[in-house]
């Protein structure tokens with residue numbers, strides 16, 4: 001099992017007992033990576049049988065609250081339980097604006113960030129960065145309004161997955177996701193209620209089909225889907241396996 005992906009949350013900022021805000025835990029055996037850090041992510045980690053104490057690297061796609069509200073919670077939890085925090089360093093990666101975002105958080109919570117001497121911030125732009133050993137994590141610019149936003153791809157031990165974050169369909173995302181084993185993709189709204197800067201099942205199907213990915217997991221679904229099945233709509237455009245994520249689901253690659 002080179003790579004295990006756990007869906008910590010598959011929803012949005014709208015509170016739901018079934019779907020927390022979208023976040024992923026990725027484990028390689030040696031390392032743990034968190035992708036996005038929205039509300040309730042620490043509780044979701046506990047439910048997944050792990051804990052914030054061993055987090056080492058967090059990749060933020062963009063600074064909307066559903067993807068970042070847990071950062072203050074996390075730092076405060078570590079600072080108040082420092083003896084049990086096992087990692088030598090916590091590295092927070094994010095698109096341009098990370099340092100400004102954290103400065104503002106520091107002002108808001110009275111030196112929360114300043115006190116976190118284990119914390120390192122890394123602003124990233126498009127392009128690959130290598131993370132120790134076999135893991136390689138790349139980023140591509142997402143299309144999500146005026147804000148800087150990224151999609152991520154991780155290649156490790158001969159397998160790969162892509163996490164879109166929030167984005168509309170783009171050809172560069174098709175290239176970026178080319179032949180990934182797994183596409184964990186936002187699927188915010190039904191096709192007849194499309195919103196700029198987000199994907200619908202039709203867009204996801206085109207993306208998955210053109211990129212030739214091995215399988216699709218749908219996350220970041222707004223309640224507007226009601227009882228309809230977004231996976232069925234994706235399958236009209238894509239022949240591979242499609243799953244609607246549920247919180248706590250794990251996928252082994």
Ligand SMILES: [Zn+2]
Pocket residue numbers: 062064144166
């Ligand atoms: Zn967003």
Ligand SMILES: [Zn+2]
Pocket residue numbers: 012064066067166220
């Ligand atoms: Zn979002």
